[in-house]
Amino acid sequence: xxxxxxxxxxxxxxxxxxxxxxxxxxxxFVAVLxxxxxxxxxxxxxxKLPALFLFTISTAVSFAASFAMPIVxxxxxxxxxxxxxxxxxxxxxxxxxxxxxxxxxAGVIASILALxxxxxxxxxxxxxxxxDVALLQIYIGVVALLMSFLSTSFTLTLALCVNSPxxxxxxxxxxxxxxxxxxILMPLFKQKIRSLLExxxxxxxxxxxxLEGQIFVSAIVIILSALILYTGSRIFSRKKxxx
Amino acid sequence: MSDAAVLEVxxxxxxxxxxxxxxxxxLSPGEVLGVVGPNGAGKTTLIxxxxxxxxxxxxxxxxxxxxxxxxxVAIKQRVGFFLEDAPLFRxxxxxxxxxxxxxxxxxxxxxxxxxxxxxxxLEVTKKVxxxxxxxxxxxxxxxxxxxxxxxxxxxxxxxxxxxxMRREFVQLVRTMLRDFGPAILLTSHIMxxxxxxxxxxxxxxxxEISLIESKTRLLQSWRRIRGECRDLLRLDPREWVAxxxxxxxxxxxxxxxxxxxxxxxxxxxxxxxxxxxxPLNLEEIYSYVTRTHxxxxxxxxxxxxxxxx
Numbered sequence: 001x002x003x004x005x006x007x008x009x010x011x012x013x014x015x016x017x018x019x020x021x022x023x024x025x026x027x028x029f030v031a032v033l034x035x036x037x038x039x040x041x042x043x044x045x046x047x048k049l050p051a052l053f054l055f056t057i058s059t060a061v062s063f064a065a066s067f068a069m070p071i072v073x074x075x076x077x078x079x080x081x082x083x084x085x086x087x088x089x090x091x092x093x094x095x096x097x098x099x100x101x102x103x104x105x106a107g108v109i110a111s112i113l114a115l116x117x118x119x120x121x122x123x124x125x126x127x128x129x130x131x132d133v134a135l136l137q138i139y140i141g142v143v144a145l146l147m148s149f150l151s152t153s154f155t156l157t158l159a160l161c162v163n164s165p166x167x168x169x170x171x172x173x174x175x176x177x178x179x180x181x182x183x184i185l186m187p188l189f190k191q192k193i194r195s196l197l198e199x200x201x202x203x204x205x206x207x208x209x210x211l212e213g214q215i216f217v218s219a220i221v222i223i224l225s226a227l228i229l230y231t232g233s234r235i236f237s238r239k240k241x242x243x
Numbered sequence: 244m245s246d247a248a249v250l251e252v253x254x255x256x257x258x259x260x261x262x263x264x265x266x267x268x269x270l271s272p273g274e275v276l277g278v279v280g281p282n283g284a285g286k287t288t289l290i291x292x293x294x295x296x297x298x299x300x301x302x303x304x305x306x307x308x309x310x311x312x313x314x315x316v317a318i319k320q321r322v323g324f325f326l327e328d329a330p331l332f333r334x335x336x337x338x339x340x341x342x343x344x345x346x347x348x349x350x351x352x353x354x355x356x357x358x359x360x361x362x363x364x365l366e367v368t369k370k371v372x373x374x375x376x377x378x379x380x381x382x383x384x385x386x387x388x389x390x391x392x393x394x395x396x397x398x399x400x401x402x403x404x405x406x407x408m409r410r411e412f413v414q415l416v417r418t419m420l421r422d423f424g425p426a427i428l429l430t431s432h433i434m435x436x437x438x439x440x441x442x443x444x445x446x447x448x449x450x451e452i453s454l455i456e457s458k459t460r461l462l463q464s465w466r467r468i469r470g471e472c473r474d475l476l477r478l479d480p481r482e483w484v485a486x487x488x489x490x491x492x493x494x495x496x497x498x499x500x501x502x503x504x505x506x507x508x509x510x511x512x513x514x515x516x517x518x519x520x521x522p523l524n525l526e527e528i529y530s531y532v533t534r535t536h537x538x539x540x541x542x543x544x545x546x547x548x549x550x551x552x
Contacts, residue, residue, distance in 0.1 A: 004316065006346060006347075007346075007347060009346070010343060010346035010347060013343070013346075014332070014335070014339075014343050017339075018332070018335045018336070018339040018340075018342075018343060019332070019334045019335060020334040020335070020370065021334050076334075079334075080332070083333055084326070085331055085332045085333065087291070087294075087296045087326055088324075088326055088331055088332070090294070090295060090296050091294040091295065091296060091319070091324050091326065092319065092344070092347045093315075093316045093317075093318075093319035093320040093322075093347045093348065094316060094319075094347060095315055095316060239298070240297070240298045241291075241296070241297045241298065242295075242296050242297070243291065243296060243297065
């Protein structure tokens with residue numbers, strides 16, 4: 001896939017800056033949660049709230065941004081497909097692969113733009129407060145970034161490759177059900193899993209927090225995202241119709 | 244087929260469950276080809292196939308002698324387009340749409356774009372969704388012409404526009420043709436647009452081109468002849484597009500697609516009295532071509548395209 005950087009930049013700007021729906025979602029997310037996060041951070045700095053509380057809220061917000069922004073962009077793409085402007089995108093001088101890559105990058109950038117101000121406020125607060133939570137906060141930032149990459153790859157690949165909104169909603173519902181499957185099956189294997197986890201959970205937790213563990217998990221997420229993107233790009237480039 | 248053709252289409256095929264398109268034609272530099280046909284004839288499918296929105300199932304297409312599969316970006320940088328069914332990015336401001344388009348075309352001419360915007364009195368600060376249909380069409384035309392393309396593909400550019408806006412559109416295309424002479428592929432079911440602009444006309448019906456001819460030749464060779472005769476003349480129905488005989492008042496009306504002056508002598512000799520000849524406009528020609536090809540003759544006893552070359 002040979003990417004044209006000028007075209008990529010134009011696609012990213014189109015979605016992140018020019019499209020009102022996407023731009024409003026990013027600004028709305030920051031505008032609504034920003035002041036709340038600022039107040040929480042000040043309360044933590046002045047010792048009125050425990051640092052762990054801010055850390056938990058910041059983590060939740062970061063993950064929410066990682067998952068919500070790609071969904072916003074998927075909605076924008078489906079809207080463009082429905083109103084017909086996606087046809088104009090395909091008729092412009094850019095390869096299908098560039099359109100695919102630009103859209104995914106726009107999703108990642110939209111997530112970063114939504115989560116970064118809030119994350120920065122909380123991180124500065126936790127650093128000023130001091131303690132181990134600040135280190136964990138930096139780690140969570142990297143994880144949120146990786147999650148944003150993974151969720152963008154997955155959501156936007158589906159949004160770009162599937163033309164029918166109904167088919168898309170079935171697919172998303174199917175994957176959500178698949179995600180909930182372990183929870184549903186848990187009671188059936190409760191004892192077995194509990195004994196298995198109890199012996200290994202602590203080890204796993206410390207491994208994930210170690211440098212090797214972080215590199216390992218990051219590599220897995222990046223490889224998985226890259227695989228999704230590669231497959232998605234191939235499917236998108238070979239589509240018979242972009243309408 | 245010409246080596247210098249801007250666009251060559253050979254046996255382009257697209258098959259759907261209930262419809263299939265199969266067309267061949269070419270477009271020379273600076274030429275305007277009007278593709279006309281009823282709704283569902285395949286005009287938009289043809290445009291979508293040419294612009295890569297839909298992948299064809301077969302055939303060969305060359306733009307400027309280049310294969311679009313291998314030179315997609317280079318070709319599209321030299322092509323302008325207007326898609327009737329694609330209202331440009333409704334959630335963007337008109338000015339942002341122009342900036343967005345400009346970033347894809349190295350030859351984008353802002354002074355030309357500004358000139359067109361002023362001529363059209365287009366409010367670029369408004370969102371596309373806030374513009375009227377006419378204004379959206381004008382914006383689409385600015386995006387189609389501002390990079391001085393060598394080929395412009397226009398899909399139903401005046402559909403839904405009032406007569407004033409339609410005149411502005413025709414004027415704009417004429418100015419562009421004078422200014423930098425692009426070849427234009429224009430699809431429409433509004434015959435007046437095609438009659439005003441096209442050098443050649445292709446009649447597309449049920450996915451096939453039933454007739455492709457220069458507009459001048461069409462207008463010269465199609466005639467309606469009206470005369471009087473009590474008895475039905477012995478005419479070969481294959482030589483006439485339409486024969487209508489009103490036996491009550493003896494009026495005979497004939498339509499031909501291969502008019503020449505000797506035809507009148509033949510008809511007089513056959514017994515037609517006081518024959519008058521009337522030229523047909525493109526709309527009338529279109530109605531005869533579509534009726535004939537579709538096999539839905541409204542003119543008894545016979546309609547046939549036998550005389551058309």
